Each structure stands twice: as C-alpha cells, then as structure tokens.
Amino acid sequence: MDGRGVPLSLVVTGANANDVTQIEAVLDAIVVKRPAPKQRRFKHLCADAGYRGKGAMAVILAHGYIPHVVSRKSEAAQKKRDPKKKARRWVVEACHGWFNRFRKLLVRYEKLEHTFLALNHLAAAIIALRKIELPVNVIYG
Template sequence: MKAPAAQERGYDAGKKVVGRKRHIAVDTNGKLLMVNLRPADIADSTGAIAVLEALQKRWPGLKHFFADGAYDRRALMNKAATLDFVVEVVRRHEDQFGFAVLPRRWVVERTFGWMVRWRRLVRDYERRTDVSEAMVYIAMGGLLLRRIAHP
C-alpha cells in the first residue's frame, strides 16, 4: 500500500526541484524569523511576498532586508515599498565563476545548512505543508536551545 501523495507540490525546471521550496527570513545571526513553504512551480518572488507580509505582522520594527538575485522582481519590490521595507538585492559579479562568499547572503545559506542536519528536513517527507513548516521551526528551536545552553 502506498502513502497518499503530498499536497501542494510542484516542479521548478530551472532549479530542478520537485516538491516544495522553503522561503525563509533570518536575522543577521542566522536565527529563523519566518518560514514559508510553497510548491516548487510558484515563483520565488511570490513566496517572498508572503514572507514579507507575515514579517510585517509579526515584527513591525524590521525595515531592511537582504535578498538573493532571484527575488529581484518588480512585483516584490513594489510590495516591499508598499509595506515600507527596503530590500537590498545581493548579486554576484558578472565575471565571477565558482563559489564566492557574498555579503549577508551566506547567513541564509548557513541556516539552510543547519536545517539539513535534521533527518526529516533533508527531504520533504511530510504530506501537509503546515507539518513541514512545524518541523523547520522545531529544528531551529533545537538550535536556539543549544546556543542558549552553550553560548
């Protein structure tokens, strides 16, 4: 007997991702502020708009954000301006090849690295998106507890 298929799954041909994408917002230390799971076929900027709206409700004092080049879209920038946010897009240079550390972008990438240390976050095993989001919060909560216990 097979398990039922997961809800809200898609395919992003550009990134070769099947399933869901995780859009996260972290502070400058890499602590998770918000996570939003979307089907992989939804544009990155659409997921970021949902994150910005949720951030405004939960943390109204946040005003400045750093974003990946994939989030440099007119709809997202217009929404950010409407919400009184400043979004600074961090891009790599055109003549750059291979890996290089970019300002502030490495913080989010490091947080994704911390997430995949948890077995259930390596792959998206969950059927429901709310359970999958909860697993991300549980994993990052464990990281925060370790940081408090061992500063």
C-alpha cells in the same frame, strides 16, 4: 532571517512555486515583530538578484524595508575591493545548512502540509535556541 541567521518566518509551498512569488507571504508571516526603528535606523532586507523585479521591489518597500538586492558577481567584486566588508548573503546560506542537518526535513517524507510545517517550526526553534548565549553549558542532541 535576521542578521545572525535565525529564521523569522516560514512558508511551505510546492516545489514548482518560484521564491519571488512568495515574498509577500514570507514577510507577512514574520513571527517576531520588530519595534519601530529610531529615526536614523531602518530595516534592511538583503536578497539575491531574483528579487529585482518591480513586483518584488514594491512588496519590499511596502513592508518598510530598504532593499539590498545584489547579484553574487557584484557582491564578490565589492568584497574584492574591500576585503574587510562582510558578505550579507552568507547568513541565508548558513541557515539553509542548519536546516539540512535535520535529516527528517532534508527529504520530505511527510504527506500533510501542516505536519511538515510543524517540523520546520520545531527546527527553527532549535536553531534560535542555539543562537542564545546561556550562562550554563547546554548539550544539544
């Protein structure tokens, strides 16, 4: 996800595959390549405490990201200290909620992987389209 919650890549796996094992596939599948940042700006990757392992950190650093791996408890403590600070993880939870609004994806009825992946890509495209500010009023159906 980017900072607004727009999905940048999708990877479909079995339900028994742990998220940490798929981080390299997710980072490799990013559709929109970001231009090289200026000297002072860097790419940041926010993740939950499950990505603290050496393998996940090595993959994150190898892809050129600065990892921000924080548990919910410590993030809540930081928010309590500085209420103006915005939580970094809300965008992921919000995007999951937007995907859940597509009822066909909420429960997987598709038997073929490529069909399910195509429906997820369609949902991601609709989510990205809704984030673009247009000069005309578009009715979403």
